[in-house]
Amino acid sequence: MKKSFIYPMLAILIFAIACKKEKEEKPNVEKEETELVKQNDTVVPKSSETDTVQTNPADTTTVNPNPADTTAVAPKPSGADTVATKPLDTVSVANLSYKASKYDTSQSFVNEYIEFNTTNKYLKVKHKNIQFCNKPENIFVKSFISNDTMFIYEETSKYSGCSTFMYDLNYTLQFSYGKYHVILKKNNKIIHEFELDYNSQTNANLIIKDDIFVGKTEKLNVKKFSHTDCKSHAKSAYKYKSAKKEYLELSSDGKYLKIKHINAKFNCCPGKIFITSKISKNIIFIDEDETLHDCNCVCDYDLDYKVGPLKYKKYLIVMTQMKDPVPYKKIDLNFNSNTKKIVNIENKYN
DSSP states (O other), X not given: OOHHHHHHHHHHHHHHHHHHHXXXXXXXXXXXXXXXXXXXXXXXXXXXXXXXXXXXXXXXXEOOOOTTOOTTTOOOOTTTTSOOOOSOEEEEEEEXXXXXXXXXXXXXXXXXXXXXXXXXXXXXXXXXXXXXXXXXXXXXXXXXXXXXXXXXXXXXXXXXXXXXXXXXXXXXXXXXXXXXXXXXXXXXXXXXXXXEEESTTXXXXXXXXXXXXXXXXXXXXXXXXXXXXXOSOOBOTTSOOOSSOEEEEXXXXXXXXXXXXXXXXXXXXXXXXXXXXXXXXXXEEEEEEESOOOSSOEEEEEEEEEXXXXXXXXXXXXXXXXXXXXXXXXXXXXXXXXXXXXXXXXXXXX
């Protein structure tokens, strides 16, 4: 036999022996894989005898034997290195109670205020003389904290009628000691913002609103009321800026106080503009109102009317619009037969 034929045959024989040996050494991975079952999205061996599946001595994969612990084989979610933080943390509110306010009926005005006191790691809150619509179905409080800002919401559910009525609220809040910027809201409207240093010794009072009228009143007559049409082009209520100065002209007309409100701001679709007035001792209340305010725009109007009859003496005149409990102007007036006075008003939309 020629040497050139022997060498190729020898090479083929060696290759066949090597393949047979490798096949005998390789474990039957497919058979073991069929014995695995999936429990609670975690791959575990059916038998507890084998905790490791080895396909290569250099590559060992540990399989978690405990179905309840999925962390060993759970894939790492994208963004796992980013710590998620909640924008608002809920503050525990407890012991809420409320009742109609009691005050000295001989007074004409009272203050709305809050008392803060720390009691057994709770902040005790007493909110006195807060005004809500009469006969609310329910009054409730909720609170949240975001970093060093605290939000307190004092709200009502359904109510019947809307004559303002005063209540005293009592409740406790549980949160960590620290310095907070507090935003107090009533029916989702901010009524006050303040700084609170909450610690084991906190004891503070805060005036929310002063001079809330609680005295008895009598109706005054409103005569010869008239007003102009919209004097300016209707503009957005949120972007309204009038170059026209707003002011009041006060004068006497016999025993009546004559008032001209120049460039008064009302809705551009006011329906009917009307005036109501009442008196309590030496305090005259005048409210300028409208029956509709459906349009998102504001106009300048001139109003002309007189209220009375009045005695010649000194008065405090409290001017409001749309029955807002906060006056847009308070005026001290010595009313007599020669009364003439001009009162400038800050433009409420500037």
